[in-house]
Amino acid sequence: MKLYVLGLGPGDPKLLTVRAVEVLSQVRVIFVPYSTGTNRSLALEVISPYIQPRTQLKFLGFPMGRTVKTESLQQLARELEEGLKVSGVGAFVTLGDPTLYSTYFRLADFLANVEVELIPGVSSITACACRLNLPLAMGDQVVLLVPAAKARELNTLELVDTVVILKGNEDLGDIASSLAREFDLFYARRCYMTEEVLKKWDGTHERDYFSMLIGVRHRER
Template sequence: MSEVLYAIGVGPGDPDLLTLKAVKTLEKVDVIACPAKDNEPGIAYTIALQACPNIASKKTLSLNFPMQKENLTDAHNSAAEKIIADLRSGKSVAFLTLGDPGFYSTFSYISDAVKKSGYNIEIITGIPSFCAAAAKIGLSIAEGDEAVMITAGEYKTFDGTLIIMKAGSKLKELKSAIRNDGKTAYLIENCGMQNETVYSGVDAIPDKTGYFSILIVTA
């Protein structure tokens, strides 16, 4: 496993939703890299730790990523350099990400630099938050030849299931658009976490929630 970067999706929040492959990989790697806040490992690490407690004894790279987009390039480059330094010394590294590494993940910004440095990358998929959210409310996202659209904080008139990620700060305008189209909506905040909250129907949804909020709009 040496000199390989593993991108591990830890799922939406419930540690029981980590895949068996993810847990096995976490047990074998040398270094755990994860998004952090003020140099303290973040939510992805907390989830992984519950599923695989022995990562507490491994070296941890706490990677700080500011919320402002204009400040992210330097943070991504710094994170990649730290990971490459461990790969160069012959270690294997696991980068933890919420949900799936290929879906609105910070990992995509780091992987290019690692590949250019000549190191192998393996992506270990995780359960996307919108799948877990739909399961929580007992909703079938699509059947037969039905279509699905996914956006980041944007409402679009659509003949199918519309999934709006990162909806928390834009709910007031999103609710208005949903009402105008006569659609049904569900909001799942902090899916799979201890403070998970589910709202059913446009009128039940507040005007603002936290960052980890998923809006599912159906006919």
């Protein structure tokens, strides 16, 4: 059995890679994760233009907390394996890139006898930086990625040139205040989606998982 894990990019169907579109057109079954909290799958919205009439969709409900019971993940892995047994080859779709905070790696340890191939996708980090026209790094500069829930635990940013605060479903105000002394701050929400917001940080924001704060160290011009 073989499973392709497809990175879908930040949310615009036009930003899927050629390889991802090829796989979507070839496989007979696609595993689509969704949040059990909202019963919504952004991944499904992204792949909809590329789904073939003969393709079967299997939905996998993921609890979106910071910790998920092992039993729940084992059950999801079993459902995935059962779906693969029928067609032999399938695709698991995930927003962004599969190697960055992907739902797939919650399941990876519970999959047995499955050959896996990861297909890269455009990450929200680089996508939002592009929309803001910001360089994340030049030369030997240092970039730090940190979820908002962990940002308050940082002791020093002395060696960091760019800091990206991800998963902005937290109050970003105090985080921004601590960064503003050393960094120019930019806010991005749902890049390449219909609800997109892009701006220099002004203190107002939505608590949205698909938002981020990007800080670029003050530099002399």
